[in-house]
Amino acid sequence: MPHPIHDFNRQIIEEFRANHGRVGGPFEGGRLILLTTTGARTGAPHTTPVGYLPDGGDHILVIASAGGSPRHPDWYRNLVTHPQVTVESGVFTYEANAVVLAGEERDQAFARAVEVDRGWAAYQEKTDRIIPVVALQEIARPGPPNINASSPGEAITLVHDVFRRELALIRKEMAAHAPGGSTLGAQLRVNCLTFCQGLHNHHTGEDLAMFPFLADRHPETVPVLDRLRAEHEQIAALVEKLREALADPDPASVRTEVDRLTTELEAHLTYEEEQLIPLLDGVRH
Structure with a gap:
């Protein structure tokens, strides 16, 4: 007999993969990954949609709340037994080590999550267990990142759309909260952490790998x-200006920097797509 939770998860997984991380319903607009763990008893792979919190350049946090139930979720028990997991962001897929945080480190991480979303505190209040916090640390691998795309041109577009989405989240957060509120500052720090680090890594990869590759094969593109x-x-200079504005968030200053960065970055991404996608996908006009 079909299990309603399994059916719901399967629908989310299919929608997530079909739309490169975008889903509707209760997860719409939220931060979601697909987490594949190895069954603690069976050894079989299990994939679960899980909310996450960006928390550093080399890791993200997942919180085993199970909606405040008295029992740890299955995915948590799996990764305790088998710490190596697979993470799908919708655009990127990578292997990670799951590290269960303990003591003060756990408490501080949970407090950061609550600062961004009070829902985590509500879940903790519903249960007597201490809700675990897990850091998923990406395992470095040689070569370019594993992008879920069918062509190099599609890969560029998907990565660019990630940055467009992150900027949209920042603008949405600014519009949804009262100026100067602590929640606004916390959410903006999370968004900026994700956006700024990702953009830096992407541009560094282009400068060091993709651009030299294209210059060698297509000298006319220099x-x-x-x-x-x-x-x-x-753009790096504008990102730094945004970081400085967020250090002591004044809504007017932050909005100015976000608007400047949005304008410059959108023009840059559009120009790059127009110029490079035909070359990357082997279409010459």
Whole structure:
């Protein structure tokens, strides 16, 4: 007989994969990953949609709340036994080590999560167990990241859309909260952490790998690549201005920096897509 929770998860998983991480319903607009663990008893792979919190350049946090139930979720018991897991973000897939945080480190991480979303505190209040917090630390691998795309051009577009979504989350958060509120500051720090680090890594990868590859095979693109490199530097300076504004968040200053960054980055992404996707996908006009 079908299990309603399993059916619900299967629908979310299918929608997540079909739409590169975008889903509707209760998870719409939220931060969601697909977490594949190895069954503690069976050794079989199990994939579960799980909410997450960006918390550093090399890891994210997942919280085993199970909606405040008295029992740990299955995925948590699995990763305690088998700490190596697979993470799907909708665009990227990577292997990670799951580290269960303990003591003060756990409490501080949980407090950061609650600062962003009071729902975690509500779950803790519903149960006598201490809700575990787990850091998923990406396992470094050689070569480019594993992007869930069918072509290099699609890969570029998907990664760019991640940055567009992150900026949209920042603007949405600014519009939804009262100026100067602590929740606004916490959410903006999380969004900026994700956006700024990801953008830096992407541009560094382009400068060191993709652009030299294209320059070698298509020398006529050198002026385009030089322009894109210069724009990387300009955008990095705008990102730093946003970081500075978020250090002591004044809504007007943050909004100004977000608007400037959005304008410059959208123009950059659009130009790069127009110029590079035909080359990457082997279409010459």
